[in-house]
Amino acid sequence: MTNQTKSQFIAVASITSELSAVMVVAKEISLAAANAKAIAFRAGDKAKGFQPITDFINELAKETIELVTNINIYALVLYRLTVDEFQKTAAYNKFELAAKMAEGAVYAKSMQEPVDHARLSMQDCQRQFKRDVSQLLGQLEAVMHHARAARVIAANSRIEASQAGEYLQSLQAVAESVDKAAHTIHDNVQRCRIALSIYRNS
Template sequence: MSDKNIVDSFIRVARIIANLDAILAEAKNLSLTAKNARVVALRAGDSASGFKPITNFIDEFSEQTIKTTTHISTLSNQLFKIALEAVRSTQFDIHVGDATILMSTPQLVTLQHKAKLDRQQQTKKLEIALLELESFFEEINKQMRSAEYIAVTSRVEASNAGEFSDSLQSVSDFIASAARTIKQSVTVNLNEIHTLRGTLH
């Protein structure tokens, strides 16, 4: 990986973290919506009996998404450290290479060998961290696919809730819209990760 690529990777990690905030905010809104929907469903009584288990589902996957996003957040902060180490190893390798051009001694050749090895190890670490991050985002995507399915089911249940139908309908719309927003952010992040991984080779 070149010096420029590794610095670019910093910017990509920063973008991923910025997108995480958007995902986390949306997941928190989903959780809040689930709680509100449960209250509405209780008030609606028998007419919204089918909606109650749906609110439990929403609650469950939004909590799951918050948990996954928090994991990602921790991992992303580690990713910054790993990327910084990779930048330093790359710069060290480049500088030792320059020193070798100025004067090639057995000591410098050994140091250059060490520098290359360290750079490879740091790049490998970055690659592993990116793979882990990718799997977390795939997990969120799965959760959002469930959310979209629930949004459709809840629309059917909302239509049977009489005077509470509109309130519950808006819950269904919100779930669908939040899932879409989160999926978009995840897609952006997965693209960033793919590009990042591409620069490592």
């Protein structure tokens, strides 16, 4: 296995790992939203501005979970494609070697068709991999967008929390937790994008 193939396997496998962490954090945001909703309900008018924000946080968490679930399915497809490409490349190399070793054999020319076919299959796989990587990068960008939105919400939450009197601390804690979660999602997804981006145009 070449270093390029090893890196490709690692890159694809690391997406699943990074995204499972994103999933945990997205679920934490969802929990924070539920907690914030309860506090805002108790705070009544003092947290009036906070109430629509909690719904928004919850919606954002749900969408993130849905996106990550889809990306995970896609990452599995990408992993299978990586295995396929590895097998097709190995076959092509072996076929070329066989053709070379068969030079001078009566039926050496009959090896040309399998060699050509293996090369085309391998190239198809490589093209498909690049297409799928581009698509996956697009989906990861959508998650990043959600993470950025979550940070904006966290900033707004802090402002709203400052007007919530005795509920200030509780609501600020919610805002902090959303902000922290958004940071984690951003960092993990960014690592996925860096790992994959070299394969988009390689």
